Amino acid sequence: MELPVYLIGYMASGKTTVGKLLAEKLGWAFVDIDDAFEELYGYTTGEYITKYGLEAFRKKEKNCVEMLSELPVQKVIYATGGGYPCWEDNMDCLKELGTSFYLRWTPEQLTKRLFISGIERRPVAKQGMLAAKGENDEEKMLNFVNRHLAERREYYEQADFIIDAPEQLHETNDEQLAEQISAIIRQHFSK
Numbered sequence: 001m002e003l004p005v006y007l008i009g010y011m012a013s014g015k016t017t018v019g020k021l022l023a024e025k026l027g028w029a030f031v032d033i034d035d036a037f038e039e040l041y042g043y044t045t046g047e048y049i050t051k052y053g054l055e056a057f058r059k060k061e062k063n064c065v066e067m068l069s070e071l072p073v074q075k076v077i078y079a080t081g082g083g084y085p086c087w088e089d090n091m092d093c094l095k096e097l098g099t100s101f102y103l104r105w106t107p108e109q110l111t112k113r114l115f116i117s118g119i120e121r122r123p124v125a126k127q128g129m130l131a132a133k134g135e136n137d138e139e140k141m142l143n144f145v146n147r148h149l150a151e152r153r154e155y156y157e158q159a160d161f162i163i164d165a166p167e168q169l170h171e172t173n174d175e176q177l178a179e180q181i182s183a184i185i186r187q188h189f190s191k
Contacts, residue, residue: 004076006097008159010082011125014174015080018178022182030076030077058087066093069098085100085152086151099161101181102163104156104162107145163177
């Protein structure tokens with residue numbers, strides 16, 4: 001296992017929440033790539049995508065990850081954007097930079113988590129739902145997530161570790177995921 005650690009997964013998979021919990025458990029630093037992006041470029045990811053487009057955003061996002069990788073701190077948990085691993089050679093880059101963990105949820109779970117976390121602050125989900133077919137918003141979002149996740153799955157599943165979410169949605173799910181990852185990291189570093 002190489003440091004730092006990168007959490008990858010679909011929108012609303014808990015990368016930020018799990019990352020913060022994990023960093024706290026391990027006594028490591030935590031960086032949300034979206035927050036670092038805003039610090040560097042002065043726009044939230046959503047604002048940047050709206051103003052300059054997704055392609056321009058992906059280039060800047062990649063640059064942000066590369067700049068962060070040059071910092072001298074190794075014991076860091078990074079939460080990537082949901083689409084980051086799926087653009088160009090980004091998954092290969094993550095494998096060179098550190099160790100990746102894919103937080104894997106079912107499309108049904110992700111749809112519910114997207115509604116709970118707020119679709120309006122996620123431009124890709126918002127646009128996807130508007131374009132999807134379905135009788136109601138939840139059906140439209142589920143159809144979008146199913147299709148979108150199928151496109152991204154091959155990238156996500158290249159992660160060094162795949163962490164499956166609990167079957168039942170519960171407020172402690174993110175804590176459970178953080179505990180699973182923490183156990184893997186501790187096991188590796190106790191050798």
